[in-house]
Amino acid sequence: MEKRVVFNHRVLPYLLLAPQIVITLVFFIWPAVQALKQSVLLEDAFGLSSEFVWLDNFADLFGDPFYMASLWTTAVFSVSVALLALSAALYLAVQADRVVRGAMAYKTLLIWPYAVAPAVAGVLWLLLFSPALGLLPHLLRDVGYEWNHNVKGGQAMVLVVIAASWKQISYNFLFFLAGLQAIPRSLIEAAAIDGAGPARRFWTIVFPLLTPTTFFLLVINVVYAFFDTFGIIHSVTQGGPAGATNILVYKVFSDGFIGLDLGGSAAQSVVLMGIVIALTVVQFRYVERRVHY
Amino acid sequence: MRFPNRLTLAAALLATGAAAAPALAQTEIQWWHAMGGALGERVADIAAGFNATQSDYKVVPTNKGNYTENMTAGIAAFRSGKPPHILQVFEVGTATMMSAKGAVKPVYQLMAESGEAFDPKAYLSTVAGYYMDPDGNMLSMPFNSSTPVLYYNKDAFQKAGLDPDQPPKTWAEVAEAVKKTQAAGYPCGFTTAWQSWIQLENFSAWHNLPIGTKANGFGGLDTEFMINSQAHVKHIQQLADWQKDKTFVYGGRRNNGVALFNSGECVMLTESSAGYASVKKSAQFDFGTGMLPYWPDVGSPPQNTIIGGATLWVFDGHPADDYKGVAKFFTYLSSPEVQAEWHQGTGYLPITLGAYELSKQQGFYEKNPGTETALKQMTLNPPTENSRGLRFGNFVQIRDIINEELEAVWGGSKSAQQALDSTVERGNKLLRKFERASK
Known part of the structure; x- marks a missing residue:
């Protein structure tokens, strides 16, 4: 008796796939094609006149030392956000995994920040660090440290990295916690009986078994830092001071939606798209080799 | 029996529709x-x-x-x-x-x-x-x-032994006043809102200096910036130098600096006349307004400010x-x-x-002293080519460039000359782009 279920229908698979394909086409492929098209045009804001300018928009970008500086700023920002958000979340997850009493309360509190909109998260941290009104600058002044992120680029970068990571920690925390709970207790207990201390158990058993989660989160966090953080930048620094926090996605937003320079902004999104595609490919080809499933 | 009811309902709906x-x-x-x-x-x-x-x-x-x-x-x-x-x-x-x-x-x-x-x-x-x-x-x-005006803390002026009804008229007088208010225990001298609009655009109009060629862009799209003149550079460099002893403190882009004035930390503020209501609401001290300070050595008496x-x-x-x-x-x-x-x-x-x-x-200005300063300053002289206003394409983006370059001056990574030269160069590029797109 044949027990396997066989689907002989030819059309059905396509029908089942159709909703996903339609969504991808409408929300991802079509806008991407539009961006590609717009990036080779020079157009006024109203769309009354439009000129095909070949790759002039790209030439403008790469001839602009400030754009190149923005590339570097983006690299620093993204690496910092990914590292801070991942390591802090991992630490918290390991601690929360150990807690016996009140575990639910800790977990709930740690997940909360994820529900905060990026712009609101930015404003919260901005208020804490505001040189005029903030609590922390006053405390720092007492120990002799002058905080003014309106003038000091390094401080502004630290501030936006903290704000952006804080928001992402909750998300990472959830995944790490789930990952930790999926690790069989017997493995850890066996190692403990063999005399391995907590640190050794973590690095030789827990961390390697967490690599699929870590890898997934790394990809998600890099994409987050590249694309979803402009709300934070907009509310905290507007890219300043002197371009110190002007990351690529914020420049796309400010040139396109504030400056109404559609061609230049589209060219930047195409570059950004290229970078993220390249990064994802690198992550899947090289980093994934070190992942144990 | 239900059917007629429905009919009545429909009729009622129709009637409401007709009434609407x-x-x-x-x-x-x-x-x-x-x-x-x-x-x-x-x-x-x-x-x-x-x-x-x-x-x-x-x-x-x-x-x-x-x-x-x-x-x-x-x-x-x-x-x-x-x-x-x-x-x-x-x-x-x-x-x-x-x-x-x-x-x-x-x-x-x-x-x-x-x-x-x-x-x-x-x-x-x-x-x-x-x-x-x-x-x-x-x-x-x-x-x-x-239009931008000077706001000043009258209580602080009083405490420092200055005449609270005499706001400083020139930038030199501002610096003098700050020395006295600092001695009286106010750490910060003055701050500014809208730095591009006040310290460059209105600075130019007030001193009757061009912001750009072609009558500040009114005469055509082929205009170019002129905000790196000697007078502009001197003013911005002076502000930067004044940061050392906190005569000037940069409070951030847009009107973030207003908080420094409202909290009583800074004694003076250059901000839009439309900020009057918010200052009045937040400031816990008596304040007054004066015309924007100027530099007498630039050569012309104050012209008029722009809007x-x-x-x-x-x-x-x-x-x-x-x-x-x-x-x-x-x-x-x-x-x-x-x-x-x-x-x-x-x-x-x-x-x-x-x-x-x-x-x-209606006696509004007598009942609300300080509200007429802006009007007097705007109508001080008939506007010239330099003080009529400005008309530059892509100016929203150019103001961002100005913010960026000025912040480099405040942060000490560029001199005023370097920053303003770079502003002009980058600004002109965007003007050319606008000229090309608007043909």
Whole structure:
């Protein structure tokens, strides 16, 4: 008796796939094609006149030392956000995994920040660090440290990295916690009986078994830092001071939606798209080799 | 028995529909604006006031966010074929709106076609001049305008032994005053809001220096920036040097610096005259206003300052009858009574001479000392080519460049000369791009 279920229908698979394909086409492929098209045009804001300018928009970008500086700023920002958000979340997850009493309360509190909109998260941290009104600058002044992120680029970068990571920690925390709970207790207990201390158990058993989660989160966090953080930048620094926090996605937003320079902004999104595609490919080809499933 | 009931219901519905029909005959005029909070309520009051005077048209004001969001929303609506009738656009968007021929209906044309009486001379020349084409035709309807003034903490002046009724007139006097207030225990001298608008654009007009060639861009799209002159460099470098002893403290982009003044930390502030109400609400001390300080050695006595704020632009492509309503609304909006109430309630300038006179007659300036400074400063002299205003394409982005470069000066990574040279070079590139796109 044949027990396997066989689907002989030819059309059905396509029908089942159709909703996903339609969504991808409408929300991802079509806008991407539009961006590609717009990036080779020079157009006024109203769309009354439009000129095909070949790759002039790209030439403008790469001839602009400030754009190149923005590339570097983006690299620093993204690496910092990914590292801070991942390591802090991992630490918290390991601690929360150990807690016996009140575990639910800790977990709930740690997940909360994820529900905060990026712009609101930015404003919260901005208020804490505001040189005029903030609590922390006053405390720092007492120990002799002058905080003014309106003038000091390094401080502004630290501030936006903290704000952006804080928001992402909750998300990472959830995944790490789930990952930790999926690790069989017997493995850890066996190692403990063999005399391995907590640190050794973590690095030789827990961390390697967490690599699929870590890898997934790394990809998600890099994409987050590249694309979803402009709300934070907009509310905290507007890219300043002197371009110190002007990351690529914020420049796309400010040139396109504030400056109404559609061609230049589209060219930047195409570059950004290229970078993220390249990064994802690198992550899947090289980093994934070190992942144990 | 249920059937007749349904019939009655249907009849009742029809009757309500019929009763509502006359209301539908009223033409709706969509007005998208960027006035939030208390200002938004005033805008709604103006629309309601107009709607109560007649029954043919109904002005519907909608807040679409801040200035840039509102403008972007308006342009996006135009691109998708559904623009509002009236769009509030801030002054730096003027060049963009002007170059959109075929998308906007110039106000002078609108008023002429609708047969509404309209005299550009009734408006303050420094306000109207900003929004005129080279032939002196008004393109948009002035609505909310302001100009920067000096705010100072009278209590601090008193404590420091300075005359609280004599704000410093020159920048040298500002520095002198700061020495005394610092000795009296106020750490920060002065701060500024809107650094590009106040410390470069208005600085130029006030000293009768050009911001750009071609009469600050009024004479054509092939204009170039001139804000790296010796006088500009000296002023910015002086501000940077004054940071060392906290004579000057940079408070951030936009009007973030106002918090430093309101908290009593900084004794003086250069900020828009429209910030008066908010300073009055937050400051726990007596304050006064004075004209912007100047440098006597630049050579000319103070000229006049230029405005910021927004005007109302009319989109083309609606039925002709709608425009009659828009024109009627503009006439209502410019009437002395409406303008005077708007001016007195918000701190924006009265845009017509009639509203200014009416406010004087009502004794508004005596009851609210300090509110007339902006007007006196704006009308100090008849505007020159350098002090009429400015008209540069892509200026929203260029202001960002200016912010960026000035911050490099405040942070000490560039000298004023390097930063302003770089501003001019980068700004000119965007001007050329705009010139090319607007052909």
